[in-house]
Amino acid sequence: MLELNKRSNEDNTIFDTPFMTAKGVASFLANYHYFHTAALDKGDMDAVILMSDFNEIFSKVIITTKQYEALYLVFYKGLNQREASEEMNCSKQAVQQLIHSSTTKISESYKIQMKNIRKEDTI
Incomplete structure (x- = not known):
């Protein structure tokens, strides 16, 4: 299960989220159905925040149709990569x-967004 770790960064506090790395994004996506259920059916606020953050990032990141299809087939439909490759030819x-490449783009987009938020907080 994913865990939020709190760390200090000079004058502000940062929460490490799964979106800080491509591996973390992939881990979140692999558990997407769990977080969706926890957020909507159980009212788990950590899951609500993660889902909200992911939706915000994903709506802004630019990925190709093929990247989107690979994410959809593997993480949403639950196909393994071999099955997805057959579906995608x-x-x-x-x-x-x-x-x-798509999870890296999502992670990089998140880092940029967080950097911009920190800049706004210091103004």
Whole structure:
């Protein structure tokens, strides 16, 4: 299960979230259905915040149609990468690369967004 870790960064406090790394984004997406259920059905506020943050980031990040399809097939439909590659008519390695490049973009977008928020807080 994903865990939020609190760390201090000079004059402000930062919460590490799964969105700080591509691996963390992939982990969040692999558990997307759990967080969705926890947020909507159980009212888990941590899950609500994670879902809200992810939706905010994902709405702003620019990924290709192929990247979106790979994420959808693997993380939403629950196909393994081999099955997704057959559905997409490409190699398993191509699916792995599409997932890695898209989760990296999501993570980088999150970091930029957080940096901008910190700048606004200091103004």
